[in-house]
Amino acid sequence: MKLTGAQALIKSLETQGVEVMFGLPGGAILPVYDPLLDSSIRHILVRHEQGAGHMAEGYAQVSGKPGVAMVTSGPGATNIVTPLANAYMDSTPLVVISGQVASTSIGTDAFQECDITGITMGITKHNWLITDVNDIPQVIAEAFHVATSGRPGPVLVDFPKDIANALMEWHEPGEIILPGFNPITEPNPESIRQATELILSSKRPVLYVGGGVLKSRASEALSILVEQSGIPVVTTLMARGAFPDSHPLALGMPGMHGNYTAVTALQKADLLISLGARFDDRVTGKVSAFAPNAKVIHADIDPAEIGKVRTPDVSLIGECRRSIEELTRSLTERAATKAPGETPLLPLQISDWIKEIRAWQDEFPLNYDKEATDTVKPQFVIESLSKAADDGTILVAGVGQHQMWASQYWKFDHPYTWVNSGGLGTMGFAVPAAIGAKVGRPDKTVWAVDGDGCFQMTAQEIVTATAERIPVKIAILNNAYLGMVRQWQHMFYDERYSEVYLSPDLPNYVGWAEAMGAVGFRVDTPEDVGPTIDKANEIDDRPVVIDFRTDVTEKVFPMVAAGASNDDIMVGPFGRKGESK
Amino acid sequence: MTSAKHHIVTALVENKAGVLARVAGLFARRGYNIFSLAVAPTHDPKLSRITIVVDVDSAPLDQIVHQLDKLINVVEIRELGPSDSLERELLLATIAVDSQVRSEVIQIVAALGGAVLDVGVQCLTVELAGTPESLDTLEELLRSYEIVAIQRTGRVALPKLRSTGSQIDNLRIA
Numbered sequence: 001m002k003l004t005g006a007q008a009l010i011k012s013l014e015t016q017g018v019e020v021m022f023g024l025p026g027g028a029i030l031p032v033y034d035p036l037l038d039s040s041i042r043h044i045l046v047r048h049e050q051g052a053g054h055m056a057e058g059y060a061q062v063s064g065k066p067g068v069a070m071v072t073s074g075p076g077a078t079n080i081v082t083p084l085a086n087a088y089m090d091s092t093p094l095v096v097i098s099g100q101v102a103s104t105s106i107g108t109d110a111f112q113e114c115d116i117t118g119i120t121m122g123i124t125k126h127n128w129l130i131t132d133v134n135d136i137p138q139v140i141a142e143a144f145h146v147a148t149s150g151r152p153g154p155v156l157v158d159f160p161k162d163i164a165n166a167l168m169e170w171h172e173p174g175e176i177i178l179p180g181f182n183p184i185t186e187p188n189p190e191s192i193r194q195a196t197e198l199i200l201s202s203k204r205p206v207l208y209v210g211g212g213v214l215k216s217r218a219s220e221a222l223s224i225l226v227e228q229s230g231i232p233v234v235t236t237l238m239a240r241g242a243f244p245d246s247h248p249l250a251l252g253m254p255g256m257h258g259n260y261t262a263v264t265a266l267q268k269a270d271l272l273i274s275l276g277a278r279f280d281d282r283v284t285g286k287v288s289a290f291a292p293n294a295k296v297i298h299a300d301i302d303p304a305e306i307g308k309v310r311t312p313d314v315s316l317i318g319e320c321r322r323s324i325e326e327l328t329r330s331l332t333e334r335a336a337t338k339a340p341g342e343t344p345l346l347p348l349q350i351s352d353w354i355k356e357i358r359a360w361q362d363e364f365p366l367n368y369d370k371e372a373t374d375t376v377k378p379q380f381v382i383e384s385l386s387k388a389a390d391d392g393t394i395l396v397a398g399v400g401q402h403q404m405w406a407s408q409y410w411k412f413d414h415p416y417t418w419v420n421s422g423g424l425g426t427m428g429f430a431v432p433a434a435i436g437a438k439v440g441r442p443d444k445t446v447w448a449v450d451g452d453g454c455f456q457m458t459a460q461e462i463v464t465a466t467a468e469r470i471p472v473k474i475a476i477l478n479n480a481y482l483g484m485v486r487q488w489q490h491m492f493y494d495e496r497y498s499e500v501y502l503s504p505d506l507p508n509y510v511g512w513a514e515a516m517g518a519v520g521f522r523v524d525t526p527e528d529v530g531p532t533i534d535k536a537n538e539i540d541d542r543p544v545v546i547d548f549r550t551d552v553t554e555k556v557f558p559m560v561a562a563g564a565s566n567d568d569i570m571v572g573p574f575g576r577k578g579e580s581k
Numbered sequence: 582m583t584s585a586k587h588h589i590v591t592a593l594v595e596n597k598a599g600v601l602a603r604v605a606g607l608f609a610r611r612g613y614n615i616f617s618l619a620v621a622p623t624h625d626p627k628l629s630r631i632t633i634v635v636d637v638d639s640a641p642l643d644q645i646v647h648q649l650d651k652l653i654n655v656v657e658i659r660e661l662g663p664s665d666s667l668e669r670e671l672l673l674a675t676i677a678v679d680s681q682v683r684s685e686v687i688q689i690v691a692a693l694g695g696a697v698l699d700v701g702v703q704c705l706t707v708e709l710a711g712t713p714e715s716l717d718t719l720e721e722l723l724r725s726y727e728i729v730a731i732q733r734t735g736r737v738a739l740p741k742l743r744s745t746g747s748q749i750d751n752l753r754i755a
Contacts, residue, residue, distance in 0.1 A: 121603055122610045126653040129598075146653060180595065180656040304647035 005133040006031040006164040009097070010039050012140035015172070018068050020044065020059065020439055022052035026072025027112055029099030031164035044439065044468050049076050051432040051461040053083020057092045058436030061419045062394055062444075064217065066093040066147050067436065073099045074112030077158075078119065082426060085123040087154040089423025090238060091215055093147040094154035102162035103131060117158050125153040133166040141173035150183025151302040152215055183301060187318035187326055195273075195297045195314045196330040200345055202271035202295070204353045205231045208254070211238030211422070212276015212300060218321035219243065219415040222275070225328045230347030232357060234262040236277055238422045241412035251357065252366075255283040256560050257404040260364030260571055263558065265357055267566050269294045273327075276300060276320040279309035280423070289565035299323040366408055367574040368554070375551040376526055378402065378477045382409035385447060385475060388533045392417060393445040394437050398430035398454030401483040404556045406449040417444075428457030434472045435465045445473070445537070452478040452502055452509075459512065465543045466517030473536050473544045474518075479552040480504040487555045504549060513545035522547040587616050587634050588642050589666060589738050592649060592658040596622055596629045600654045604631060607652065613645050614638075617670075617735030628656065632737050661738050668738040672716045673698070675706045677727035686726060693719050704729060 003011065009032055013021070020042045025033040036043055046052040049071045056067025067087075071080050077098040087094040101110040117127045126146050128139050139157060147155045199205060213222055219242050226233055226249055233243045234254045243250055254262040266272065266283075272294045277283070284290040287309060298305070298312035299320055306315040316323040335345040343349060368379045382405050389395075395410050397403040397420040412418055419437050421429040434448035455476050465472055477483075482500040489497050513520030519539055523532045523546060536544040557572025573579075594600045601620055608615050614636040622629045635645055642660060650658050672695075676686055686705055687697055695709035709719050713736055720731065 117599070118602070121599075121606050125651075178653055180650075181653045302651070304644065304651055306647075307641070308644055 007035045008136040010035045021068040022055040023070035028073035047460040049079035053080040054432035055436030058433030059440040063440035070097040077116040086424040093152035100160040103160040127156040129158040133168040137173040185319045187316040187323045205271040206269040207233045208274045210277025212320040213242045216320040221324040240418040244413040261360040285566040378550040386410045396434040396448040402451045402477040448474045453482045462516040509547035518543035589661040595654040619735040671734045674731040675729040
């Protein structure tokens, strides 16, 4: 069967099980958009290529399948650079197809030519420039394999126009042989044994759970480990939902804006069991002062993460789920071998530690001015959204204050219900990522919480959502400022506010939402918060945008200043029981 | 000048377009310093060997090796300790000479086991292949004269036979 390169590409994507892709056509990728008309793949036409990339990320994060996006050469390709960098930082599997000028024109500064494989070398796991039409089935198979195996991440396939038009004899891809790509999946048994001994001898252990637990679909395995061992759990920004917030051993989020107990439990621990986390600077604060008395067990599938920031006592290189399962098995076996009359080894005898943790939880709860009646507190909006949400609702956030409040005040009880931009911190992520998430899980309600600054970066994708009938809900916490920057200027730059004011009314958010085919609401008072959320939850045939006019003076607390030790956590004016300043 | 903070990393990479850019780009974006780099195809046409001398002050060696290993085109990578490896490098230098110093330069080069490759009216071009230290010595001595041009190849290295015992397979990378 003779196929054009373009047909072979679409057929290869179908072979990989692709059901949905996000993209926008243009000159160099035109040939590929023709066979797409005859394909089973649903294509979602975005309004800007950055939207395609973030949609593919949102889709991947909630569905567990790789996200696929297709763009044209030159500006189409450069517009998707930010999503690639974002996916690389957050280990999201993404396959991006970029059109390229004809291979005979490469290097001549042809119209809409750019060296996208060069540009994206440092922000993809790997990229390919197809130079022979016969390579297409194999390269696409390799691209999906690399994106989804080991530590997941983005890849890019650059596809010259003459290759798309050339003819090839169709063949299925062969065996994937990548001699330089052999991720280790099984943890070393001796390391498991050493980790087991460290755990059994610890008095103040904490499970430091990162995004790798979600990537390796290890939430259930983690629950079993926690039940058996009785060890408390912190979930990083990338791991919210990996362990239910409603569990008594869930301590919530650590880090710069983590709650007092989660931050302090890590600081005071004698053992950190890091599972798929990477000791990010937003978690550790000043590295030399981070968890100074703790031994470290570091489980990660990426050997380069081991010792990158903190040298562990035991490293478990392999799939996180397998490391967790093996730890549970080893702990249980070891506990069963105790001598008669000896205290049971499991759950661990750490009641003093738990008591200490409970005292912190009691004294330093996450809190804000709940009595305020004259202004809408952003935290109250998140709590109200969370309370009104169906079980399993997916929450998506942009980047900034609203993201931290969302992570702090939403109750996460299920994996894959939280989508945000963690590592890169990409403003404008929320709207397109929410659309992608809704496409990936049409059975679930998807709420995006966004800032007014973020919203203005990518709001045009609401047009995509309306046109494609993707009913996402967007809550803008509109404080008329680039809030997080304003917070830093307030706290660290003597209240000298430089270039952070945005205006609450420009743009007119309700009018803008309606112009894009969405329903728009505006909320000015605390009493209106609940009823408006209820109205939004009833709408299921189009996108909804709520413009919440929130208190501009509100700051994210607790906070550990950049570069400070986690011991110097600031809990804020309402962060200590019985106190308000 | 070579120093004790330098370590040799030897990598077998797929002989494909852009691989050197991936390796060099990784060093640049992770903030590692390359002291010298040599690359050429091996007896297997599918593979090239890259020998990189790195300045380990810029990052822990383990981290450099692990990050390089993540590149899909890097098939195998290992560190070669200075005492476990044979290292060689080639130096070419053109020195301005008048009739008075010409013979001095020739003597120095000969004493270090080098050779004169080319003789001009006002210049000499000399070569020395040897250990990086012997090249350092020559370079230092030549600084007393007017160096017109100098080019070193960067180190190449292979494991010493005694460090691998009798197992010939230990010598085969990949």
